Amino acid sequence: MKLNINKKTVVPVAIVIAVGLLLAVLILNSGKSKNTASHDSHTEQSTHADQEHHGEKNKDAHTDGQGHADKEHHSDAIAPQKGPHGGKLFTKDGYALEVSIFEQNTAPEFRLYTYQDGKALSPADSQLTLKLERLGRAAQSFSFTAEKDYLKSTVTVDEPHSFKVGITAMHAGKNYQFNYEQIEGRISMDALKRKQNGVEIQTAGSVKLQGKLSVLGEVRLNEDSMLQIVPRLAGIVESVAVNAGDKVSKGQVLAVISSQALVDLRSDLLATQKRHALARNNFEREKKLWEEKISAEQDYLQARNTMQEAEITLQSAQQKLNSLGAGNTTGKQLSRYEIRSPIAGTITEKQITMGQSLKDDVVIFTVADLSSVWVEISIPAKDLSQVRTGQTARVSANAFDASADGKLSYVGAVMGEQTRSAKARLLLPNTAGNWYPGLTVNVALLSGDMEVAVAVANDAIQLINERPVVFGSYGDQFEARPLELGRSDGKFTEVRKGLQANEAYVIKNSFLIKAELGKAAASHDH
Known part of the structure; x- marks a missing residue:
């Protein structure tokens, strides 16, 4: 079929087609420009990622065949790859440098590894210096020493590991410059x-x-003013005169036991007393006869020795009973043994009952003088320089409203392996009886400003x-x-x-x- 085309129509159509093609070209160029700008921006931001602290490669960064980030081929700001040792790897003209911060079982330190054309170099073949810049601080320069297959910084890398780094390397007569930045623990707020x-x-x-050093403490019995009472003789309990919590005076009878061992000791004493009396009478008679020239001197001397031996035996028997507090046997049964308190105080523990069969070394009473107590505290190692014996402290109860002043009487010389602290002790007056052993308290150690x-x-x-x-x-x-x-x-x-x-x-x-x-x-x- 033959088309009839009007020449007047062709010109407008051609103009419309040309304008359409021109608009299409402009739209395509504009889209390409926007994509390029977006990539450049991403590359710049990727060099600041916190993942790179220990050499993590940014997954979104693109590199060319020489390891240079896009748009950075002719710049010293090189986006790092991940090196064989997990650090940041920078490459320029065949020379490569890996930077890591090593902090396993040691203080953080820079470790640098060098390569040429992909092969490891001896650390001594390169001379490197590193300049570190932090917010608000003067720049810090690091020097390095060769160790094994790496260069190690001579000083540690303090926290935080948030800084700009510039590294100057010299190898085979050529100089190389590498820069990067890593950020952690940082935010912006206008x-x-x-x-x-x-x-x-x-x-x-x-x-x-x-x-002032504030620590927790615990009220304890003053062990210098307390004692545990043991019977020192085996026997059967006949009576108990006190209970736990009772106040007792010095010499007060606490309990009475019947002891066969005491019968034996007192019987020996009575027999010894009679032998001593007999020996003394014999000595006095022999002495008189010798002085009157009636008997021989030998008889007098023998009587004197016998009397002296009887005196020693008597003293020994008497001291045995005195040490037990049972020296006086007048008007008492030989088996009766009275257990008395050696000090005035309070019965804090009682472990004796009527009819009980006791051994001679079992603890039956604990008596404590509660007119003063101890407050035990733990001093951390970092605070030991602040404490000294004689220092005043303010003690406050946690369970009720009470406070008192005491003196630091003891600071331990050994640190606890687990707590890394030293034991210390306060001597606290307790005449009113407000400070109960076992009570938890707050302690404020006071010193000069x-x-x-x-x-x-x-x-x-x-x-x-x-x-x-x-x-x-x-x-x-x-x-x-x-x-x-x-x-x-x-x-x-x-x-x-x-x-x-x-x-x-x-x-x-x-x-x-x-x-x-x-x-x-x-x-x-x-």
Whole structure:
């Protein structure tokens, strides 16, 4: 069929087709430009991923045949791959450097491995220096020594492991520069959001701490003023005069037992007394006869020796009974043995009943003088420098409203293997009888005020991965700074390591920063 085409119609149609083709080309170019910009942005962000702390490769990063990230082939900022030892691997012109932070059973340290064309190099063949930059801190330079198949940093890598790193390497007369950044425990919060959250900042510095160390304690019997009573003679209990909790005076009869062993001792004493009396009479007679020249001197001397031996035997028998408190036998049955209290005090334990058959070494009573008690406490190793004998302490009961002042009488010289603390003891007056042995108490050891170089408010301290931290403030950035803490007075705590003087930190509502950090999954778990 033959088409009839009007020439007036062809021109408009051609114009429409041309415009359509032009629009299609523009749309395709615009889409390509947007995709390229998106990839570049991702590559830049991937170098800051927390996964790279120990050399984890970013799964989304793209590299060319030389190990260079897209758009970075001619830049020193090289996106790292994962090396044979689990570290970050950087490659340039055939020379490769692997960076790792090693912290297994040792303080964290940099370990660097070098390669040439994929083959390991001797660590001594390269000279490397590393520059580390943290928020709010001066740059730190690291030098290295060769060890086994790697170069080891001469100083440790302090927490947090959040920093920019620049490495300069020299090998075979060529210089190489590698840079990377890793972030952990860091979030951003602008001034408006800080105000909305009530976040307040303070500068760390010297603080005069009130000299007080607070610990838990337990009231114990004063072992210097208590004793356990044993019968020292076997026998049968005839009577018991006291019960646990009774107050007794010195010399008071506590119990009476019937002892056959006592019968034997008293019988020996009576017999010895009679023999001694007979020997004395014989000696006096022989002495008189010798003085009158009637008997020989030999008879006198023999009588004197016999009397002296009888005196020694009598003294021995008397001392045996005196040591038992049963020396006086006048008007008493030979088997009756009265057990008396050697001190005034309180019966804290009673383990004797009527008719009981006792051995001579069994504990039947414990008597304690409760006019003073001990308070035992444990002092952590880090606080031992704050305590000394004679130090005043304030003791407060947990179960009721009572407090008293005591003196630190003893500080142990040996640390507990499990607790890593030393035992200490307070001597506490107890004339009113308020402090019951077994009572749990709070103890505040008091001393003079002390000034520390750096301290932070206790309310600012948070726990992350079971470690105390504060959040340092650096512009719009907050970063968790792990701390080594020292002395505290309940309001402020000394910082021995982790935060420097004049560094700003979050003092109020720091828990909100911790919550934000958890939401962002920015904290790094070691």
